[in-house]
Amino acid sequence: MADEFKMGLLVPGSVSEEGWNRIGYNALKGVEEQLGAKVSYVELQQNPASFEKAFRDYASQGYQIILGHGFELQDAALDVAPDFPDTTFLISSSDIHEGNVIGLNTDTSQPFYLMGVIAAKMGKKAGLIGGMEIPPIQQAFAGFKAGAKSVNPEFQVSEAYIGNFTDTAATKEAALSMIAQGADFVVPNASGATVGAYQGIAEAGDQVKSFSIYTDFTGVAPKNILGLYVADYAQGVVEVVRAIREGNAPTTNVAFGLKDPKVISFHFRDDNPQVSVPEDIRKDVAAVVADISAGKIDTMPQ
Template structure:
């Protein structure tokens, strides 16, 4: 049978679409997911969030799972990605922006594996970013801090996009209340050094910050401890983990990301052949993923009028009326 030029072009287009999306051999094939974390899953905070998500995938999707704990070594990241992909893992999650480059390099050789990267806005072929938009709950923290305090200090693990976006959200929230509200920032270049985070927070409190806020994974516990030891001089927020029992009077609110719910949703789609066609951005609209709650036992109570304002601000963030970070 001879095909017309138009029919040939249609066939070529169909083939181009077919090869651009990873496919899995059959429904009977064992579905496997691997996880790379920059540290220990036993630590409360960022790494445990990913591990709990992996366990939910195992339980709800019947997947075979595996994980590897790594130090900050890009060569080790790429090797781990390659090991999983070469053993037929259909999905591999690198839990952190620092895994992005290794995922992009590895993905070129393994087009049938989907590489997910946490805290990333990437979408190139079979590399897909999963971002929990922390700028949105941080915007609410900024509103609270500027409404109740005189100045804030933000302590970040590293100056990478997801943390910069979160801090941008905090500053925007604070400035929406008081354009002159002072906000200082420091990055300790570590996600595990709680002592360095605590030292930075203590220094900020000494310089007049009555709110100190962490975004440093496990190291953030040092900020909570600094606030607790400062007593009435400092307030803070629990970020990614529930630390209220450490400083029940100093923590005004808690931001938790039930990353597992979002991961199960995305990985379930991938298992069914529906690979996301853009990066995935979880926000306050995803009530099953992002939760921001207030601590009623805090020494610095949040008045009802401020609570009502926070509800109104949340609605505007969800609708898109308020932009919490630079686009």
């Protein structure tokens, strides 16, 4: 059918894992269910050559929209896009808008800023564990550090990167190392490898606190996670795709933030008294959320 609407998804990993890759899959399914698109996805290893081939395969098959779910797919999209002007290439965790390549960026510095505020009010030292040292993760960690420093300029925050998004043993080891060095808040951001850090946090005991990132990891560390950063990125993607289909493609990169509560939110846990955050801190955080949403707080100060 000539007018059939088709969307493809490229994920740098497995959609069976809770976390980042599953979010991309949920976005694709949202487009299928809400917009009636024919959809397809391909799981890739961290290999730029395979990224370019997958983009070309989908574009040559007449897919009108292709979502590359991760900053690491941006360069491949830029290489392929000029050859397929009728295809829109969306790139997650990207700030780009160049021709028919459009970045979709959830401003993770904003919820991480809230985590930093809480850590500095309740803890003594924090550790951050990243997968790879790429802009979206650097942005998140910059937000955490800015939030912590807004409370206590002397609050110590350490960082470690494991160099990939799959090695759960490495994230667990990094978490245990940070805890041994006195961190009582440890926050991982490493896609599929994230769960390893939560396992290490749980093993260290309930004196170490954390936050759940992207999806609900409270089952892994039930006595440690104080709050959840939930990104309904799927719905954000659906709305962007809807606009493109209707001829209203974004004219800049798309940045979701706390001002978009249907897409990005942070909430405290109320199901376990052991992980309850005091009411005065909750009120402080609510005020910070309002100020960030109103543009009064820069969550990534230079």
